[in-house]
Amino acid sequence: xxxxxxxxxxxxxxxxxxxxxxxxxxxxxxxxxxxxxxxxxxxxxxxxxxxxxxxxxxxxxxxxxxxxxxxxxxxxxxxxxxxxxxxxxxxxxxxxxxxxxxxxxxxxxxxxxxxxxxxxxxxxxxxxxxxxxxxxxxxxxxxxxxxxxxxxxxxxxxxxxxxxxxx
Numbered sequence: 001x002x003x004x005x006x007x008x009x010x011x012x013x014x015x016x017x018x019x020x021x022x023x024x025x026x027x028x029x030x031x032x033x034x035x036x037x038x039x040x041x042x043x044x045x046x047x048x049x050x051x052x053x054x055x056x057x058x059x060x061x062x063x064x065x066x067x068x069x070x071x072x073x074x075x076x077x078x079x080x081x082x083x084x085x086x087x088x089x090x091x092x093x094x095x096x097x098x099x100x101x102x103x104x105x106x107x108x109x110x111x112x113x114x115x116x117x118x119x120x121x122x123x124x125x126x127x128x129x130x131x132x133x134x135x136x137x138x139x140x141x142x143x144x145x146x147x148x149x150x151x152x153x154x155x156x157x158x159x160x161x162x163x164x165x166x167x
Contacts, residue, residue: 041073
């Protein structure tokens with residue numbers, strides 16, 4: 001009689017190099033999903049927390065993309081996932097914790113579908129990119145007519161401001 005592996009819920013956070021493109025960042029998601037599913041587990045939730053400044057420098061990086069996973073699996077599966085993450089140069093830090101014990105996998109419905117995996121492959125700009133304007137074209141409006149500089153309007157605005165100060 002084969003032994004039945006006990007499935008337990010885990011949470012994992014991966015910090016990925018922030019200088020990577022969406023393709024390279026998105027390549028981590030399917031690999032981890034495949035490892036979980038072939039090991040008899042199930043992915044419950046995937047969330048990208050965005051590009052953030054790290055609390056301290058890790059592997060000469062000051063920013064990272066945080067990826068949050070909830071999944072059901074065995075301890076051997078966690079070891080295999082972490083072994084694969086260790087081999088990836090794009091992952092600068094990872095951490096996995098067991099959330100609960102002795103869970104029936106069929107009792108927990110998964111909220112992960114193909115759209116969730118597609119969203120996990122793209123990131124949003126961090127606060128520095130938003131302030132400096134170094135945002136890629138997919139986050140900008142294509143309507144550039146409103147953004148043009150009009151010197152006459154600026155002079156009129158300055159004149160109005162000057163009149164109020166003189167009064």
